Amino acid sequence: xxxxxxxxxxxxxxxxxxxxxxxxxxxxxxxxxxxxxxxxxxxxxxxxxxxxxxxxxxxxxxxxxxxxxxxxxxxxxxxxxxxxxxxxxxxxxxxxxxxxxxxxxxxxxxxxxxxxxxxxxxxxxxxxxxxxxxxxxxxxxxxxxxxxxxxxxxxxxxxxxxxxxxxxxxxxxxxxxxxxxxxxxxxxxxxx
Amino acid sequence: xxxxxxxxxxxxxxxxxxxxxxxxxxxxxxxxxxxxxxxxxxxxxxxxxxxxxxxxxxxxxxxxxxxxxxxxxxxxxxxxxxxxxxxxxxxxxxxxxxxxxxxxxxxxxxxxxxxxxxxxxxxxxxxxxxxxxxxxxxxxxxxxxxxxxxxxxxxxxxxxxxxxxxxxxxxxxxxxxxxxxxx
Numbered sequence: 001x002x003x004x005x006x007x008x009x010x011x012x013x014x015x016x017x018x019x020x021x022x023x024x025x026x027x028x029x030x031x032x033x034x035x036x037x038x039x040x041x042x043x044x045x046x047x048x049x050x051x052x053x054x055x056x057x058x059x060x061x062x063x064x065x066x067x068x069x070x071x072x073x074x075x076x077x078x079x080x081x082x083x084x085x086x087x088x089x090x091x092x093x094x095x096x097x098x099x100x101x102x103x104x105x106x107x108x109x110x111x112x113x114x115x116x117x118x119x120x121x122x123x124x125x126x127x128x129x130x131x132x133x134x135x136x137x138x139x140x141x142x143x144x145x146x147x148x149x150x151x152x153x154x155x156x157x158x159x160x161x162x163x164x165x166x167x168x169x170x171x172x173x174x175x176x177x178x179x180x181x182x183x184x185x186x187x188x189x190x191x192x
Numbered sequence: 193x194x195x196x197x198x199x200x201x202x203x204x205x206x207x208x209x210x211x212x213x214x215x216x217x218x219x220x221x222x223x224x225x226x227x228x229x230x231x232x233x234x235x236x237x238x239x240x241x242x243x244x245x246x247x248x249x250x251x252x253x254x255x256x257x258x259x260x261x262x263x264x265x266x267x268x269x270x271x272x273x274x275x276x277x278x279x280x281x282x283x284x285x286x287x288x289x290x291x292x293x294x295x296x297x298x299x300x301x302x303x304x305x306x307x308x309x310x311x312x313x314x315x316x317x318x319x320x321x322x323x324x325x326x327x328x329x330x331x332x333x334x335x336x337x338x339x340x341x342x343x344x345x346x347x348x349x350x351x352x353x354x355x356x357x358x359x360x361x362x363x364x365x366x367x368x369x370x371x372x373x374x375x
Contacts (some may be wrong), residue, residue, distance in 0.1 A: 025261055032257045037250045050254040057264030130241050131249070148207060149239075149246045155209055173207075174199045181238060 015068035018186045024027050024061055031074065034161060035081055043092075043144040044084035056081050078161045085096055129187055133180040141176035148173050198225075202232050205237040 015023035028035075039052045059080050059179045067076050076104070135146060148169070155173075159166045202217040204210040210218065222229050348356040 021265060024265070025258075028261055029257055033251060037246065046249055046253045049250075050260055053254075053257075053268055054260050054264050054267070057261055058267050061264065061268045097300050102299075127241060127245055130238070130245055134242070134245070145242070146250070149242045150250070151243075153246070155207070170200055170203065174196065174203050177203060177235060177238065178199065181235065184238070 006144060010070035013064065013067065014072045016064050017067070017070075021192050024064075026028060027073070028057060028060065031077060034147055034157070035077065036151055037146050038081050038143065038161065039085045041143040042139065044087050044142075048088065048092070052081075052085050055084050055088070061085060069180065074160055075163055078163070092121055129184050130180065133183040136183065137176055141172050141179065144169055144172040145176040145180070198228055198231070199235075202228075202235050205232075206236060 009027070012023045012027050016027055033057065036049060036053060038047065039049050039056070043049065043052060048129070056077075060077060063080070067073065134142060134145060143162060147153055147161060155166050155169045157175060159169045162169070198218075198221060203223070204214060205218060206362065220234060248252055344360045346358040346360055348358050350356065
């Protein structure tokens with residue numbers, strides 16, 4: 001099944017290298033969730049994710065001809081996406097556009113989410129705590145944590161995207177969970 | 193079971209990637225360890241919240257994928273195309289050699305033409321005798337004591353049958369000669 005999927009993805013890459021728009025579209029749509037999650041895990045700002053995603057799409061369209069092995073499309077695109085996201089983050093930090101601190105940003109995002117998902121104030125606070133804890137993770141742990149909590153993304157796929165061994169993914173995930181768990185517990189204790 | 197191993201097992205269980213053997217080991221641990229069971233409940237809760245949160249943050253936010261792709265495609269189309277010549281391996285090698293050859297030749301000619309000293313075209317003076325020299329035929333040449341230049345030596349037999357040893361500089365100039373009876 002996985003082999004068939006890879007084969008069809010390779011065929012799509014070949015078609016994309018010939019300049020077929022539909023092939024580009026299918027390739028990007030298939031990989032969209034993890035790509036977006038990866039970008040989000042680096043820039044930690046939902047408002048800017050779309051801009052970076054557009055830049056990534058442009059780069060993929062322009063540079064797909066440089067990809068020699070179509071089977072390596074995912075890792076290749078992951079590298080490209082990471083580079084674009086880091087570039088964006090660097091540009092932002094240089095311009096000093098972001099004047100809000102993380103707590104305020106998280107608060108605003110939770111306001112949005114709360115409106116969509118929750119009415120309960122207590123639950124809203126819990127979500128806010130988790131979001132803050134996720135954002136405060138070191139980048140390598142945050143990437144793994146966000147990718148692994150996306151639907152249908154297995155450890156092996158996360159490892160392929162991040163170009164690390166599967167065991168590294170497992171270890172980083174356990175540590176990320178532990179860090180988030182401890183942070184939430186500490187906050188609860190402080191509040192009490 | 194060690195704590196980190198327990199957390200790995202719980203993580204695999206939560207992510208639905210646990211093998212049957214690992215699940216049996218985890219269940220056995222949970223039966224015997226109350227703290228492990230409590231940890232599982234807490235991590236399960238955290239896992240569920242994290243999944244909802246990340247889905248909400250990442251997937252339910254912003255513009256649609258189709259819209260972003262269309263914009264990117266338009267942006268790509270607007271960009272003027274730049275003609276890039278792509279060379280295969282052997283062609284690239286040949287092009288490299290040709291370029292090297294051209295650069296080498298250019299350097300060779302440039303350096304050589306600048307460094308070669310001008311050739312002094314000078315008529316060598318005729319010396320008749322070491323003692324009986326005339327001012328017309330003789331040049332003011334540097335004295336042999338002060339010169340350190342490389343020279344060639346020639347022998348010359350005149351009409352009287354006398355042999356002359358002639359010192360000839362390599363730069364087309366002739367120095368004073370000396371007569372030697374013994375030669």
